[in-house]
Amino acid sequence: MPEDQALLEVDALEVHFPVYSRGVLRRQIATVQAVDGVTLEIRRGETLGLVGESGCGKTTTGMAILRLVQPTGGAVVFDSVDVGALDKGQMRRLRRRMAMIFQDPYASLDPRMTIGDIVAEPLRIHGLHEGKEARTRRVADLLDMVGLNPDYRDRFPHEFSGGQRQRVGIARALATEPDFIVCDEPIAALDVSIQAQVMNLLEDLQDELGLTYLFIAHDLSAVQHLADRIAVMYLGRIVEVVDRDQAVAGFTHPYSESLLSAVPVPDPKIERHRERILLEGDVPSPLNPPSGCHFRTRCRYAFDQCATDDPELRELDDGRLVACHLYA
């Protein structure tokens, strides 16, 4: 398999949620443009970090890629298969190869099921490791793989800590040997002391199993550690995509710059004199995003063209992709 072949291509993905009026007629009165033309490419075996503030559409993007929400436009091509063209049954079979790890380990496990049953569920759904014995063995292997004692398979989620529950969620995601996993802020809900453990686990599993990750996070520091490339999202659109090495040197898009400046530097001397870019105002509503560049209302460089033209994602000389008229 060639290294840099794209496993997943997302082209102009769009998720618009209709907003209806109350009452019997239920006229559509508005549209929430949660994801508004996201284009991405994830290569086999790499980790693409997707960052952006809450509500910018990161999670919806992840869900739309897995078709957990129905995209209203654009295309998702997974390993040369157009996911949008699949019928229900075909899609269900394809789910074997893609999985999702959820943000909240308390909500993502069924409280009425034992962790053994939770991890076995994907096997049951796809008829893998048939037979009680084979299935038990596979569940034990999976629990062991994520660092949980297989003896605990008969326990319920409420008997575990957040970090352990997240491990159960990871074991469940790994059960069908997927190629691609969407990690939706998998460490955001965990204690700081546990975050590193789960990050390392995800990294080890990637090396061991050759996984491809879409790693969604709201802060850059988590992503910088794990991701090969970083995509920055703002109000339903990708504004910049850079390699990790380039990200260390700095971002180009004004929004990514401000996002980077929010990451504290672990050196008090630098931290004290560092210039912080504080964004003014709130994120505009995705019900009614600004014309042209979505970021222009909070951008300190904004000029006339920003209000009229949508900036396209363009490749700069150093290979990074930026959607900003400053670099056109």
Next chain:
Amino acid sequence: MTSGDEGLARGAQASDPSHDAGAPIAEHRSRTHATVETVLRNRLAVAGLVILAVLVLAAIIGPWVIPYEINEIDIANRLTGPSTDHWFGTDELGRDVFSRVVVGARVSLVVGFVAVGIALILGVPIGLISGFYGGATDSTLMRFMDILFSLPAILLAIAILAVLGPGIVNAMIAIGIVYTPIFARITRGSVLTIRQSVFVRAAESLGATNNRILRTHILPNVMAPIIVQTSLSLAFAILAEAALSFLGLGVQPPEPAWGRMLAEGRSFFEQAPWMAIFPGLAIVLTVMAFNFVGDGLRDALDPQQRSVIESRGVG
């Protein structure tokens, strides 16, 4: 690997590689166990359970332990008050009221359980489908339930019996239909919440079919309010049966049923109040017992639902 996870993650594995499930478990209490314990701490619920145990016993072995045959007529001793011979006195035909009350427990319990069973079998699937699929399916089903719900329970039961004809089997069907909307509504409400939960999303992401999601994820998670409502509805179903039998639409004579005995006792209330008082007491005790147990279950299973579940009165 890095794993030195918190608490109980690995540690035990080295010392106990035999995968013995019972081995290193510190405090492993199942939910069912916890629920039972909470219910047993509630004194009223325990009282209710004791009364119900006596009733069930009466219903099962009653016919073999009663002092007199239920239809044994003894005109010489008609309308005699409570005595050592006839603990609850005799009725206008000299039949032993105590024996008839004991055997009447059978009718009440059977009608209660069967009627609520019918309501569960009809209501829960309607609620599941309605809440899960939403849209037009939901509107159609729930509007139909609303129509049933808007009619007073006893009137609706009488109307159904007017169509089906009186009798104990039809009474059970009628009461079952009357209580169907309660179960449909409670189930639907819970389904609406559970359907939005992340673990249902997770099951979808694994490729689970709707059928599987409904069966393995949604149904078990909506059981708590349904169980509570079941025990409360049993009380109302028994009351409804008594009311229907009182009106002559339920159990037909000479079969003893508490509601019927109450109706028959009414004409002799001044001469022989025991004819009505004892079956009346039996009804009150049974209904109270089911309510106590229901309240106890609700506190244990579903503390948030206290104010949400409304119970539907009779008549």
